[in-house]
Amino acid sequence: MQRRSFLKKTGLGLAASAAAVAAPAVHAGEPKVKWRMTSSFPKSLSILYSTAELLANRLREITDGNFDIRVFPAGKIVPSMGALDAVERGTVDMCHTCSYYYTDKNKAFALGTSIPFGMNARQFDSWVMEGGGQKLLDEFYADWNVYSFLGGNTGVQMGGWFRNRIETVRDLHGLKMRIAGLGGDVMQQLGVVPLQLPASALYSALEKGIIDAVEWIAPHDDEKLAFHKLVKHYYAPGWWEPGPAVHFYVNRLQWNKLPKSYQAAFRSAAREAHIYMYSLYNRRNPEALSRLLQAGVHLETFSQDVMKRAWEAAMDLYADERRKNSAWAKIYPEYNRYLRLISAWFCISEYPYDRFIYSMR
Amino acid sequence: MQRRSFLKKTGLGLAASAAAVAAPAVHAGEPKVKWRMTSSFPKSLSILYSTAELLANRLREITDGNFDIRVFPAGKIVPSMGALDAVERGTVDMCHTCSYYYTDKNKAFALGTSIPFGMNARQFDSWVMEGGGQKLLDEFYADWNVYSFLGGNTGVQMGGWFRNRIETVRDLHGLKMRIAGLGGDVMQQLGVVPLQLPASALYSALEKGIIDAVEWIAPHDDEKLAFHKLVKHYYAPGWWEPGPAVHFYVNRLQWNKLPKSYQAAFRSAAREAHIYMYSLYNRRNPEALSRLLQAGVHLETFSQDVMKRAWEAAMDLYADERRKNSAWAKIYPEYNRYLRLISAWFCISEYPYDRFIYSMR
Numbered sequence: 207m208q209r210r211s212f213l214k215k216t217g218l219g220l221a222a223s224a225a226a227v228a229a230p231a232v233h234a235g236e237p238k239v240k241w242r243m244t245s246s247f248p249k250s251l252s253i254l255y256s257t258a259e260l261l262a263n264r265l266r267e268i269t270d271g272n273f274d275i276r277v278f279p280a281g282k283i284v285p286s287m288g289a290l291d292a293v294e295r296g297t298v299d300m301c302h303t304c305s306y307y308y309t310d311k312n313k314a315f316a317l318g319t320s321i322p323f324g325m326n327a328r329q330f331d332s333w334v335m336e337g338g339g340q341k342l343l344d345e346f347y348a349d350w351n352v353y354s355f356l357g358g359n360t361g362v363q364m365g366g367w368f369r370n371r372i373e374t375v376r377d378l379h380g381l382k383m384r385i386a387g388l389g390g391d392v393m394q395q396l397g398v399v400p401l402q403l404p405a406s407a408l409y410s411a412l413e414k415g416i417i418d419a420v421e422w423i424a425p426h427d428d429e430k431l432a433f434h435k436l437v438k439h440y441y442a443p444g445w446w447e448p449g450p451a452v453h454f455y456v457n458r459l460q461w462n463k464l465p466k467s468y469q470a471a472f473r474s475a476a477r478e479a480h481i482y483m484y485s486l487y488n489r490r491n492p493e494a495l496s497r498l499l500q501a502g503v504h505l506e507t508f509s510q511d512v513m514k515r516a517w518e519a520a521m522d523l524y525a526d527e528r529r530k531n532s533a534w535a536k537i538y539p540e541y542n543r544y545l546r547l548i549s550a551w552f553c554i555s556e557y558p559y560d561r562f563i564y565s566m567r
Numbered sequence: 568m569q570r571r572s573f574l575k576k577t578g579l580g581l582a583a584s585a586a587a588v589a590a591p592a593v594h595a596g597e598p599k600v601k602w603r604m605t606s607s608f609p610k611s612l613s614i615l616y617s618t619a620e621l622l623a624n625r626l627r628e629i630t631d632g633n634f635d636i637r638v639f640p641a642g643k644i645v646p647s648m649g650a651l652d653a654v655e656r657g658t659v660d661m662c663h664t665c666s667y668y669y670t671d672k673n674k675a676f677a678l679g680t681s682i683p684f685g686m687n688a689r690q691f692d693s694w695v696m697e698g699g700g701q702k703l704l705d706e707f708y709a710d711w712n713v714y715s716f717l718g719g720n721t722g723v724q725m726g727g728w729f730r731n732r733i734e735t736v737r738d739l740h741g742l743k744m745r746i747a748g749l750g751g752d753v754m755q756q757l758g759v760v761p762l763q764l765p766a767s768a769l770y771s772a773l774e775k776g777i778i779d780a781v782e783w784i785a786p787h788d789d790e791k792l793a794f795h796k797l798v799k800h801y802y803a804p805g806w807w808e809p810g811p812a813v814h815f816y817v818n819r820l821q822w823n824k825l826p827k828s829y830q831a832a833f834r835s836a837a838r839e840a841h842i843y844m845y846s847l848y849n850r851r852n853p854e855a856l857s858r859l860l861q862a863g864v865h866l867e868t869f870s871q872d873v874m875k876r877a878w879e880a881a882m883d884l885y886a887d888e889r890r891k892n893s894a895w896a897k898i899y900p901e902y903n904r905y906l907r908l909i910s911a912w913f914c915i916s917e918y919p920y921d922r923f924i925y926s927m928r
Contacts, residue, residue, distance in 0.1 A: 236597075267831035268629060323924060326917060328689065328722075331842065332849035361689075362917045424916070443920035470628035474835035481692065481842050488693035492912035505915060513923055546928065551853035553925040554866060555785070556687060556723045559804035560921070562874055563684060564914040567907065 237465060241275040241299035243454075244284040244292055246307065251405060251427055253490065254452065255279060257358045257483040258302040261454065264475040265468075273468050275300070286404050293455050294351045300456040302357055305343075306387035311350075314533035316388045317541055318343050318354065320450035322520040325545050327359040327449030327484060329552070333544045334451070342537045353461050355476040358452040358483030361491075363444030365508055366421030367412070367433040372441065372508065375515050383419040384408055388523065389446025395519035396512075405431065412436050421447075425494035426487060434503050441506045445513060452483065598826060602636040602660035604815075605645040605653055607668065612766060612788055614851065615813065616640060618719045618844040619663040622815065625836040626829075634829050636661070647765050654816050655712045661817040663718055666704075667748035672711075675894035677749045678902055679704050679715065681811035683881040686906050688720040688810035688845060690913070694905045695812070703898045714822050716837040719813040719844025722852075724805030726869055727782030728773075728794040733802065733869065736876050744780040745769055749884065750807025756880035757873075766792065773797050782808075786855035787848060795864050802867045806874060813844065 243262065247254040255277075262275040278298075280286035289301035290308050305318030325333060333339040334356060347354050366385070372378060379397035383390075390400030398419075403411055411417045413436055421444065422428050434440070454476055461469070499505060508516075524542075527534040604623065608615040616638075623636040639659075641647035650662035651669050666679030686694060694700040695717060708715050727746070733739060740758035744751075751761030759780075764772060772778045774797055782805065783789050795801070815837055822830070860866060869877075885903075888895040 264831055264835055268828055268835065270828050323927070326921065328845070328849060332846040335843065335846040336850035362920050364916065425912075442915050443917070443923075445920060445923070448917075448920050448924075467629055467631050470625055471832065471835070474625055474629065474832070474839045477842055478835045478838035481838055482696065484689070485693040485696040488689060488909060488912075489697035491916075492908045495912055495915075496908075507915075507919060510923075514927075517927060547853045547857075548849060549925060549928055551786075551849075551856050552921070553928075554803050554856075554868075555725065555852075556804070556809075557921055557925055558868060559723050559806060559809050560687065560913070560918055562804075562806070562871075563809075564910060564918055566684070566875075566878060567910055567914075 236269065236272045239273045239464065239468065241273075241460065242278065242283070243275050243300045243302060244278050244280075244282070244289050244298045246280050246286045246289045246301065246303035248281070248405065249279045250430065253426065253483060253486050254302075254358070257452065257479045258454075260482055261302075261357070261472075261475050261479040264478060265471055268471045268475065269468065273464075273471065277302075280404070290350060290352070290455060293457050296457055296459065298457075299460045300454055302452065302454055304386075304450065305354075305453055306450075309387060312346075312533055313388065313391075313527055313531060314346055314537055317534075317537050318347075318451065318453060319387060320447045321388050321524075321541075322392050322446040323448070323517055324541070325449055325548070327361050327451075329545065329548045330449045330451060331356070331359070331480075332548065333541065337544050338540065339544070342540060346533050346537060347455070348458075350455075351458050352455040353458055355454040355456065355473070356451055356480045357454040357476060358480055360423050360447075360450050360452075360487050361484060362424075362449060363447040364421065364424045364428065365441035365444045366419055367428070367437045368419045368439040368441060369437045371439055371506065372512060374509065374511055378512070381418045382416070383421070384411065384417050385421050385446070387446065387450075388520070389421070389444075391523055392446060392516050392519045395523070396515055409433070409436070424487065424491050425498055426490040429494045429498055434498055434501055438502060438504050439506050440498065440503050441508055443508070445508065445516060454479075597630065597633045600634045600825065600829065602634075602821065603639065603644070604636050604661045604663060605639050605641075605643070605650050605659045607641050607647045607650045607662065607664035609642070609766065610640045611791065614787065614844060614847050615663075615719070618813065618840045619815075621843055622663075622718070622833075622836050622840040625839060626832055629832045629836065630829065634825075634832065638663075641765075651711060651713070651816060654818050657818050657820065659818075660821045661815055663813065663815055665747075665811065666715075666814055667811075670748060673707075673894055674749065674752075674888055674892060675707055675898055678895075678898050679708075679812065679814060680748060681808045682749050682885075682902075683753050683807040684809070684878055685902070686810055686909070688722050688812075690906065690909045691720070691810045691812055692717070692841075693909065694902065698905050699901065700905070703901060707894050707898060708816070709819075711816075712819050713816040714819055716815040716817065716834070717812055717841045718815040718837060719841055721784050721808075721811050721813075721848050722845060723785075723810060724808040725782065725785045725789065726802035726805045727780055728789070728798045729780045729800040729802060730798045732800055732867060733873060735870065735872055739873070742779045743777070744782070745772065745778050746782050746807070748807065748811075749881070750782070750805075752884055753807060753877050753880045756884070757876055770794070770797070785848065785852050786859055787851040790855045790859055795859055795862055799863065799865050800867050801859065801864045802869055804869070806869065806877060815840075 245258045258277045265273045284292040289303040292298045306316040308315040382399045606619045619638045626634045645653040650664040653659045667677040669676040743760045
């Protein structure tokens with residue numbers, strides 16, 4: 207960890223409000239900047255992958271081609287889950303990835319994406335953008351030598367695919383399930399054997415019985431991965447991923463070398479990419495769900511029993527993590543305080559509206 | 568209307584995908600462009616007003632000051648509700664306003680902001696950005712010589728302030744209420760006398776009994792306007808404004824003169840401004856609601872009886888409008904088709920998640 211301390215001491219560990227950083231001495235009008243971005247996603251997962259391309263395309267348009275970011279799909283130059291390490295080391299200048307892919311380094315990485323029973327997409331946006339979340343997350347990410355920028359959200363995910371119906375917690379016992387982030391830790395408390403596998407391995411693992419159940423994202427992507435050809439029970443809601451954010455991570459040294467005008471363009475284009483992904487998932491999921499139902503998929507809802515046991519396991523996990531993990535102890539209480547406050551507003555405003563509307567249709 | 572036909576024929580009525588427009592001949596590197604934007608909001612409504620400033624500031628940063636938009640508050644050079652006319656005529660280059668302020672020109676203007684029992688903010692974003700809504704709206708706005716860009720959303724609003732409790736539709740009878748957009752038409756069917764007044768006139772009108780009830784936005788702005796000092800019954804949800812968007816309108820001639828790089832910067836910065844407003848409202852409303860409750864405000868929910876009667880009146884209004892208004896007949900069926908499809912997805916994904924979460928807190 208010496209290197210990380212060094213990075214902090216040399217001042218690269220500045221807070222994220224980097225637009226305030228003085229223009230670097232190299233700034234001279236419209237310099238040519240060529241960056242490489244590795245994506246954690248394959249091209250076939252088109253909404254995820256195209257979000258990185260949108261950022262790159264827009265920056266080329268804004269700068270008349272001078273700020274040129276080349277995007278590489280997962281595995282082309284860096285493995286899917288190696289994206290953060292590659293940016294930290296400077297192998298690439300930036301990446302597009304999920305913070306919670308790195309919970310083996312520290313469980314607090316989950317707080318950058320989504321946690322079981324945590325904020326939904328719009329609550330999380332509000333916390334990161336306006337509620338102090340960006341600063342807390344970037345202080346944490348400083349140990350990995352990156353600045354973070356929201357780079358999409360899938361919206362609340364589905365609860366995954368199961369061979370048989372899950373009526374009680376007992377039905378989860380011994381199931382081998384591909385599940386990401388802290389959802390896996392919570393499911394483990396309910397008797398599941400959680401496994402983390404990349405998208406490309408999932409169909410075959412389910413077909414061969416290496417896993418009994420799988421969660422990936424939601425109808426649009428799940429349909430592409432064709433799980434419905436193998437198992438029929440499709441559960442909602444994905445209580446462990448209520449609003450998963452995707453991130454752009456940028457190497458701090460490279461960021462600080464950018465002219466201020468490019469930094470400003472990057473901020474705006476990243477926001478555009480962020481809302482693009484969320485809107486496009488909301489556009490594509492309904493159609494895909496329709497097709498899946500026509501193909502004979504059984505739509506199921508987790509029982510209150512399963513949800514409540516999962517809730518208790520999650521709260522135990524958070525309490526435990528708070529005792530032993532200083533990063534978690536710093537970020538989570540703020541996250542939770544914000545969630546409580548904003549929930550009090552949402553449950554008297556958008557929730558009764560939605561309830562009425564769905565009851566009428 | 569001859570002038571409008573002329574504008575269409577000369578090709579200014581192009582579809583909104585203006586990034587595809589060929590770079591104008593005047594494009595020469597980084598030209599100085601000075602624009603004036605009139606806001607429909609006063610500086611005191613800080614979230615609304617600062618959204619226009621954010622766009623202007625970011626564009627100056629991105630272009631090193633070359634694309635310079637000066638923002639004027641409501642009434643400084645153009646009256647609040649005169650913003651669209653001023654952009655159409657070219658008195659100003661652009662404005663920041665609400666589409667439904669112009670329903671006296673055509674009720675279809677409401678479809679650009681929000682309609683009773685319509686889409687929530689994230690459904691509307693998805694329709695406009697990815698579901699064909701932008702094209703439909705811009706074809707409509709072409710008659711007013713503007714391109715439209717999403718410029719914020721308040722999220723679901725509150726149902727307003729009343730002197731007495733509203734238990735049945737009978738309690739609405741004869742009430743003089745400040746209410747905007749098509750909500751006023753629906754309320755009129757329930758016996759209300761709807762009035763449209765600007766923010767600055769509301770407190771005094773309520774104090775003097777010129778109005779008996781008032782809806783503005785939600786806790787953050789309503790608290791600033793101090794309605795709680797006059798009346799105590801604060802209703803939710805604002806079923807006539809489930810996700811009101813605010814828009815930037817740009818004069819088509821001025822837009823087409825911009826270099827492509829400035830158009831690209833504008834698109835990204837507008838997206839940033841859009842999500843900024845929504846996130847900041849979500850940040851500030853919970854705190855303001857807390858303070859209002861501490862000040863003795865009674866939080867109330869519209870009864871199912873009132874909501875259902877309003878729903879019926881709204882559906883009648885839409886059917887009627889479809890018969891007599893060709894713009895409505897073109898846009899609304901697409902809007903409604905999208906709403907039905909996306910609701911089927913939301914009510915099995917985010918709705919059961921939210922229901923569970925709010926039941927546990």
